[in-house]
Amino acid sequence: MLILLLIANICLSQSTLSIFDLNKALGRGINMGNMFEAPSEGDWGNPYKEDYFQKNSSLGFNHVRIPILWDVAARASQLSPYTINPTFLARIKSVVDNAIANKLYVVINMHHHEGIFVNPESEKAKFLAQWAQIAEYFKGYDQKLLFEVMNEPHDKLTPALWNVYFNDALQEIRKSNPTRAVVMGVANYGGLSGIPELKIPDDNNLILTIHFYNPFNFTHQGADWVGAESTNWLGTKWEDLDVERNSIKIQFDPLVKLSKEKNIPIHIGEFGAYSKADIESRVKWTTFLARWFEQQNWSWAYWEWSAGFGIYDPATGLMNTKLVDALLKNPMPEAKKLEKVVYYKSDFSAGTDGWNLSVQPGSNANLTVANNLIIDVNTNVKDSWHVQLTKLKLPIFNKLRYQITVKALASSPSVITTYIGKNSEPYNSYSGYSTFNLETVEKEFTYTFVMNDPTDVSARMSFDMGAGISKITISSIRIDLFIEGIITPYVIIPLEGTAPYVIIPLASEREIDKSISIFPNPAKEIVTVFHDKSIKTIDLVENNGKILFSKPNINSAKTILNLSGLASGMYYIYFYSDKLKFVRKIIKN
Numbered sequence: 001m002l003i004l005l006l007i008a009n010i011c012l013s014q015s016t017l018s019i020f021d022l023n024k025a026l027g028r029g030i031n032m033g034n035m036f037e038a039p040s041e042g043d044w045g046n047p048y049k050e051d052y053f054q055k056n057s058s059l060g061f062n063h064v065r066i067p068i069l070w071d072v073a074a075r076a077s078q079l080s081p082y083t084i085n086p087t088f089l090a091r092i093k094s095v096v097d098n099a100i101a102n103k104l105y106v107v108i109n110m111h112h113h114e115g116i117f118v119n120p121e122s123e124k125a126k127f128l129a130q131w132a133q134i135a136e137y138f139k140g141y142d143q144k145l146l147f148e149v150m151n152e153p154h155d156k157l158t159p160a161l162w163n164v165y166f167n168d169a170l171q172e173i174r175k176s177n178p179t180r181a182v183v184m185g186v187a188n189y190g191g192l193s194g195i196p197e198l199k200i201p202d203d204n205n206l207i208l209t210i211h212f213y214n215p216f217n218f219t220h221q222g223a224d225w226v227g228a229e230s231t232n233w234l235g236t237k238w239e240d241l242d243v244e245r246n247s248i249k250i251q252f253d254p255l256v257k258l259s260k261e262k263n264i265p266i267h268i269g270e271f272g273a274y275s276k277a278d279i280e281s282r283v284k285w286t287t288f289l290a291r292w293f294e295q296q297n298w299s300w301a302y303w304e305w306s307a308g309f310g311i312y313d314p315a316t317g318l319m320n321t322k323l324v325d326a327l328l329k330n331p332m333p334e335a336k337k338l339e340k341v342v343y344y345k346s347d348f349s350a351g352t353d354g355w356n357l358s359v360q361p362g363s364n365a366n367l368t369v370a371n372n373l374i375i376d377v378n379t380n381v382k383d384s385w386h387v388q389l390t391k392l393k394l395p396i397f398n399k400l401r402y403q404i405t406v407k408a409l410a411s412s413p414s415v416i417t418t419y420i421g422k423n424s425e426p427y428n429s430y431s432g433y434s435t436f437n438l439e440t441v442e443k444e445f446t447y448t449f450v451m452n453d454p455t456d457v458s459a460r461m462s463f464d465m466g467a468g469i470s471k472i473t474i475s476s477i478r479i480d481l482f483i484e485g486i487i488t489p490y491v492i493i494p495l496e497g498t499a500p501y502v503i504i505p506l507a508s509e510r511e512i513d514k515s516i517s518i519f520p521n522p523a524k525e526i527v528t529v530f531h532d533k534s535i536k537t538i539d540l541v542e543n544n545g546k547i548l549f550s551k552p553n554i555n556s557a558k559t560i561l562n563l564s565g566l567a568s569g570m571y572y573i574y575f576y577s578d579k580l581k582f583v584r585k586i587i588k589n
Helices: 002-013 019-026 052-059 086-101 114-118 120-137 159-176 242-251 253-262 279-295 321-328 509-515
Strands: 028-031 063-066 105-109 145-148 182-184 206-212 266-271 299-302 340-345 355-359 364-369 373-379 387-396 401-410 414-421 434-438 443-450 456-464 470-482 490-495 498-505 517-519 526-530 537-541 547-551 558-562 569-576 580-588
Touching: 019 105, 019 206, 019 266, 019 299, 028 321, 052 086, 063 086, 063 299, 086 105, 086 120, 114 120, 120 145, 120 159, 159 182, 206 253, 242 253, 242 279, 242 434, 242 443, 266 279, 279 299, 279 321, 355 364, 373 387, 387 470, 401 414, 401 434, 414 470, 434 443, 456 470, 537 558
Parallel strands: 028 063, 028 299, 063 105, 105 145, 145 182, 182 206, 206 266, 266 299
Antiparallel strands: 340 470, 355 387, 364 373, 373 470, 387 456, 401 443, 401 470, 414 434, 414 456, 490 498, 517 526, 526 558, 537 547, 537 569, 569 580
């Protein structure tokens, strides 16, 4: 009996997991970034240390992703047959063995293969030869080791070319590793925008990986490699609002759909927020994404262990326990909700409503209106912004939060990018850049941002639409303004009774509280408002800015309001002296 049990245990330990079970086993992971992806170990100030994997495992991570730069002269010959340096192969093997010894699954990839992004055709033979050697060298490993073919294909390694190059590399790998799990990334820098053109080979041992860093102006604020624009994003917060979460969930809809249609598991290979974001926002964002990915049954790997996004400080040997808890311990909290009002809503019943299409030389597109905006993109020879839909003269005010909602579809799967920004040099974005994957059925897309730049009363909203050939139909564009949680008190005054609105800074909350009291609030019918004698007029106003009634020529410090006949809900009381002075909310029961 003992012998039979031993044999059964041996067979169980050698059993092969299905690709979905393997992805489940990957579970929670972390990237060992800025180590072997540097041209030489230690070049980027974050060298690998032998005890890291023991630390990873003891925290509760299930796998590590090891970014590796293979294509430098010290590591691989640049001439045929493109031999990889045996010493470097042995070095990577020792790292993989250390991770596996610490009960971690391991993903090794090809990172920063810059030549293939610039000139794919001339680099293809080397790329395939390198993968043939890597696969042959590691073929004896069990399922604990996974191969990821390429990190973030982009530039001239287009989505169409990537489909071909990935399949060719997969065939090289399969010669020596017929059943090894291979991780497939997507073009356009590995993000969700690469999904529409992705073609997944017929192979039962593939895992699809996506990188996610949205909202980008939050996760990359102050990141100098992004450019000067990132400095303007400093102070951007993630408040864990329901609208923030919903914006992210909508972005992932095409991935959820693709996973079901193709029956392929999902791995989020990178996500993280740079250390210049405030820690409380980083914790909220990380907690939400980690728990939400797990709810989808996706594995994930946080970017990264011990550098600018990291959870561990190698200089002090201390963990960022708040981020560690966000990744591994925190439960999913309830989302916060904020009240908002419509700031702008499109009306295409009589024309373009001020939206204009600009088309750069070499591209071809036209705009028509039929109760919708219809943008027919016929040709685009370069960048997506070469076909651009814009609306000008949007007042966007410092410290206020906005939500943008767009309803759109396309004649074939398409990608558009939208943002609100400056309408002059340097044409920077205030909102970050949000990419939507359009489908042949209408969908609603949304994103939010806080205006951290100075107030711009002539901002523009843009849609970059030239990423592919398609007919794009936009039925609605709406901008909502959140009126709670605002750092400086504001009041919303409609221009000529309709949106958009002018925003006027008010006195401090302390001054308002000293000057005005409302009793009762909430109220059913009669309300008494006490105020200082400088108030000459009081208006009761609906959410949309419509004045319900006005009390002019006030000459005392007390005013009676009759709310009978009004529907239950929230209203506003505007207080005027010579000019608008205060605004207060009142609830009608």
